[in-house]
Amino acid sequence: MASEPKSKYEPAFLISAYQDMLFYRRFEERVNQAYQKGKFAGFCHLHIGQEAVCVGVQKALRPTDYVISGYRSHTQAIAKGIDPKAVLAELFGKKAGAVGGKGGSMHMFSKEHRFLGGHGIVGGQCPIAAGVAFAIKYDEKDDIIVCYLGDGATNQGQFFEAMNMAATWNLPVLYIIENNQYGMGTDYHRVTSVDRLSKRALAFDMDHSEVDGMEVLKVHEHVSGIVAKMRKKPRPYLLEVLTYRYRGHSVSDPAAYRTKEEVAKFQQRDPILQLAEVLKKQKIATEDELKAWDKAVKERTAAIEDFADAAPKPEVSDLWLHVLAD
Amino acid sequence: MALIQFREALGQAMAEEMARDDRIFLLGEEVAQYNGAYKVSKGLLDRFGAKRVIDSPISEAGFAGLGVGAAMAGLRPIIEMMTWNFGLQGFDQIINHAAKMLYMSNGQFNIPIVFRGPNGAAHMLGSQHSQSFDAMLTNVPGMKVISPATPYDAKGLLKSAIRDNNPVIFLESEMMYALKGEVPDEEYLIPIGVGDIKRQGNDVTLIAWNKMLHVAVDAAKELEAQGIDAEVLDPRTLQPLDEALIFASVRKTHRLVIIDEGWDFAATSAQIADRVQRECFDDLDAPVVRVNSLFVPMPYAEELEAAVLPSVGRIVQAVKDVLYVGN
Numbered sequence: 001m002a003s004e005p006k007s008k009y010e011p012a013f014l015i016s017a018y019q020d021m022l023f024y025r026r027f028e029e030r031v032n033q034a035y036q037k038g039k040f041a042g043f044c045h046l047h048i049g050q051e052a053v054c055v056g057v058q059k060a061l062r063p064t065d066y067v068i069s070g071y072r073s074h075t076q077a078i079a080k081g082i083d084p085k086a087v088l089a090e091l092f093g094k095k096a097g098a099v100g101g102k103g104g105s106m107h108m109f110s111k112e113h114r115f116l117g118g119h120g121i122v123g124g125q126c127p128i129a130a131g132v133a134f135a136i137k138y139d140e141k142d143d144i145i146v147c148y149l150g151d152g153a154t155n156q157g158q159f160f161e162a163m164n165m166a167a168t169w170n171l172p173v174l175y176i177i178e179n180n181q182y183g184m185g186t187d188y189h190r191v192t193s194v195d196r197l198s199k200r201a202l203a204f205d206m207d208h209s210e211v212d213g214m215e216v217l218k219v220h221e222h223v224s225g226i227v228a229k230m231r232k233k234p235r236p237y238l239l240e241v242l243t244y245r246y247r248g249h250s251v252s253d254p255a256a257y258r259t260k261e262e263v264a265k266f267q268q269r270d271p272i273l274q275l276a277e278v279l280k281k282q283k284i285a286t287e288d289e290l291k292a293w294d295k296a297v298k299e300r301t302a303a304i305e306d307f308a309d310a311a312p313k314p315e316v317s318d319l320w321l322h323v324l325a326d
Numbered sequence: 327m328a329l330i331q332f333r334e335a336l337g338q339a340m341a342e343e344m345a346r347d348d349r350i351f352l353l354g355e356e357v358a359q360y361n362g363a364y365k366v367s368k369g370l371l372d373r374f375g376a377k378r379v380i381d382s383p384i385s386e387a388g389f390a391g392l393g394v395g396a397a398m399a400g401l402r403p404i405i406e407m408m409t410w411n412f413g414l415q416g417f418d419q420i421i422n423h424a425a426k427m428l429y430m431s432n433g434q435f436n437i438p439i440v441f442r443g444p445n446g447a448a449h450m451l452g453s454q455h456s457q458s459f460d461a462m463l464t465n466v467p468g469m470k471v472i473s474p475a476t477p478y479d480a481k482g483l484l485k486s487a488i489r490d491n492n493p494v495i496f497l498e499s500e501m502m503y504a505l506k507g508e509v510p511d512e513e514y515l516i517p518i519g520v521g522d523i524k525r526q527g528n529d530v531t532l533i534a535w536n537k538m539l540h541v542a543v544d545a546a547k548e549l550e551a552q553g554i555d556a557e558v559l560d561p562r563t564l565q566p567l568d569e570a571l572i573f574a575s576v577r578k579t580h581r582l583v584i585i586d587e588g589w590d591f592a593a594t595s596a597q598i599a600d601r602v603q604r605e606c607f608d609d610l611d612a613p614v615v616r617v618n619s620l621f622v623p624m625p626y627a628e629e630l631e632a633a634v635l636p637s638v639g640r641i642v643q644a645v646k647d648v649l650y651v652g653n
Contacts, residue, residue, distance in 0.1 A: 323428070
């Protein structure tokens with residue numbers, strides 16, 4: 001079930017990957033509970049089940065690389081460096097939020113950490129990512145940008161337009177499709193002419209591949225190789241990560257369009273449980289230590305919620321700020 | 327002063343700004359090797375090279391978005407739409423992304439970008455090439471909208487648009503690219519949001535912009551022959567609007583006719599009329615009258631097209647209506 005660990009991964013790396021995934025799981029669970037308690041409203045899309053993607057990818061990047069994403073991006077924002085307290089406070093519509101209560105669940109940003117949102121128009125981030133890659137090349141840097149999109153975004157025209165420009169001009173953008181099988185409630189097979197979404201790259205003579213998104217080390221190793229090549233020679237890349245979301249499309253979606261058995265099948269390959277097996281097998285952590293970490297993470301998320309609860313709301317007059325720049 | 331065409335004025339503005347700041351680049355269909363569909367970017371590829379003057383694929387949503395991303399990463403793009411009718415394909419990027427980014431990011435990511443190209447009807451181009459998008463564009467917070475009528479204004483305002491730290495929509499016209507006008511030899515800028523009185527008058531105010539300004543000026547000449555002294559005001563910028571100049575003119579003439587190439591329903595002219603009735607109610611001696619395009623898709627045939635667009639005849643009639651003079 002669990003992949004044999006690669007010797008190149010130091011215990012500290014494995015522990016960090018595990019604790020990050022665990023934290024994102026518990027964070028999103030707390031977000032869900034807070035939503036159910038009525039602490040905030042609006043759309044709220046959770047990443048539960050997809051933690052290996054965000055962690056595996058982020059650990060293959062460096063701080064000067066950029067990340068842009070769609071509307072399911074709480075944990076990606078945290079992975080890129082935004083304080084989780086600011087993410088939860090943003091969900092709660094607080095002034096201490098990542099964007100001062102102006103954005104909410106779908107619109108986290110950090111200029112400092114080069115997290116470029118948080119976008120709510122499916123596929124709209126794709127040409128923007130090409131533009132960031134254009135600027136990287138314009139400035140002759142060897143950074144890259146990761147552009148996350150879902151399987152649902154792969155049928156948008158802007159995705160195709162973006163890939164054409166990126167491939168024509170050799171822009172260093174890594175498009176990562178988090179294929180969690182469903183665009184909202186629609187199984188992607190029902191609305192898509194190809195079986196593997198990475199094949200979309202063929203139309204643009206672009207490099208592409210797939211990777212198992214339920215194993216963080218596989219994701220990390222695969223993405224690290226792609227990124228290393230992109231830094232040496234700027235080119236776009238389309239990576240399809242096969243993953244699964246355990247919850248509905250949003251917190252208000254009971255996901256009646258799929259079976260419990262299907263969800264259970266993926267949960268057997270849970271990325272956190274798989275890495276836990278590796279940690280135990282390699283005697284890096286005992287079952288008791290894993291439990292202690294989980295307890296610590298839960299305490300941390302509780303403290304984060306306390307912070308977000310206590311944080312002040314924005315002033316009503318703040319609504320006039322940042323409509324236009326000086 | 328040099329007498330140059332509108333297209334040359336725009337080209338000079340881009341060239342001067344690109345020479346001043348190497349963060350500026352021009353991207354659009356046919357802007358580089360072809361020298362621009364309307365020759366606005368003539369010579370820029372030779373002068374600035376292929377890194378900064380870039381032919382795009384026919385992909386408006388894509389290259390509008392590429393511009394937004396480049397701006398997020400610190401560049402200052404000029405995006406040319408061959409026509410704003412094509413620009414409609416890029417509205418998702420302009421409205422959902424460029425105009426929202428500063429706000430959604432709580433002030434972190436401003437988008438210094440110019441989207442420019444011809445707007446409105448040219449001559450016998452049919453329904454899909456003759457639309458005026460002023461009202462749609464001015465309706466959106468988070469960006470500025472400029473619509474000049476003379477080479478002088480075009481150059482000074484485009485330079486300001488390129489230096490602005492916000493998304494700026496710059497509306498031109500195929501019918502004006504060959505229009506000649508005096509432009510100073512020395513550098514100058516025209517501030518965004520400041521209108522200009524193009525003709526002083528006392529009996530009625532005509533507000534018009536872009537190529538309608540010239541129709542309004544022609545109407546003013548005809549009115550003069552009939553003993554009516556019209557003031558012609560060009561707001562030059564539609565968002566933000568120079569309301570102070572408009573109110574001052576209306577308080578002087580007490581009568582207002584607005585000429586607007588856009589369709590009449592929820593038009594830019596309707597916004598101006600609303601602001602004037604609110605702020606100048608006691609100064610008005612007649613209801614504000616608007617002369618807009620008729621509410622139909624643009625027909626092709628010459629006579630039909632002419633009948634849809636605001637004309638000297640319709641403006642003169644509107645002025646007589648607000649002056650209560652007989653027909």
